[in-house]
Amino acid sequence: MTAGTKTENTPDIRGILFDKDGTLLDYDASWEPVNRQLALLAARGDAPLARSLLLACGMDPDTGVVVADSLLAAGNSRQIAQGLVDAGATYDVADLTIELDRIFADAADCSVPVTDLAQLFAQLKQKGLKLGIASSDNERSIRAIVQRFGLTDHVDFIAGYDSGHGCKPEPGMVHGFCAATGLSAQQVAVVGDNNHDLHMGRNAGAGLAIAVLTGTGSRETLTANSDFCLNNITELDTVLN
The missing domain is CATH 3.40.50.1000 (HAD superfamily/HAD-like)
Structure with a gap:
């Protein structure tokens, strides 16, 4: 319909x-800066790696557009953390999940x-x-x-x-x-x-x-x-x- x-x-x-x-x-107004923040954290400040992590999880680092039904569009913290680690983030998945949950909770203050x-x-x-x-x-x-x-x-x-x-x-x-x-x-x-x-x-x-x-x-x-x-x-x- x-x-x-x-x-x-x-x-x-x-x-x-x-x-x-x-x-x-x-979504775009609320989450583009958050996605960039989590990628840079997962990359431990390595900007080229952060770009690769965004791409792997569904976001174009140049335009900020997120692919429908991708990890960043639909995944939970554990799933996104696993995707980031699979793409090269040097974190333990459980530890990164905790960090992502913190970032997401803080993001409420700038949500639109x-x-x-x-x-x-x-x-x-x-x-x-x-x-x-x-x-x-x-x-x-x-x-x-x-x-x-x-x-x-x-x-x-x-x-x-x-x-x-x-x-x-x-x-x-x-x-x-x-x-x-x-x-x-x-x-x-x-x-x-x-x-x-x-x-x-x-x-x-x-x-x-x-x-x-x-x-x-x-x-x-x-x-x-x-x-x-x-x-x-x-x-x-x-x-x-």
Whole structure:
């Protein structure tokens, strides 16, 4: 389907599980400097190696563009750390994972939202919807974003890769959201900017898998696995009953 085409067959959605980066946050504006920082750290200050590490993990070091569904687009800290080590970083994977989690948590202070998140979440809650955030980032980073943008009273569920629900595209985060809210998977819309999010929704039996174009994915990479492909989360009203 495409944006703005809800039909009488659209499921009765009672909850929305959002991805964070590229969905609630503008990916390029929020993450380009962070990706450069983590590559330079992993390279121990070696600039040519840092360029190689960025390329290996999915980012063009000249343009800053990140390849859809690459490690930097969709991986969690452990997966990115492993990719960096495989590409030549002289770190222990476990130690580098700790460093990446620290960098990602600190990045909340410079993240750029795609819209006024507090206003949008308040409007969605007024409609009676349950709201959650499920990210491949660590839980500490998600909670920092929730606090910074005034979402604490609106969010019913938070899951990072380290929260015990498994990792995307596994279905565990959706199941955790359902357990926390009393909803069935068919009553949940999963919203994200890459195929890991959409596959998670499909694997869990979510009622809708909704793609947005504020991250690393494109209409071409996302349409096949989504029920709707929106420009951004402000268009959710066009597809939800």
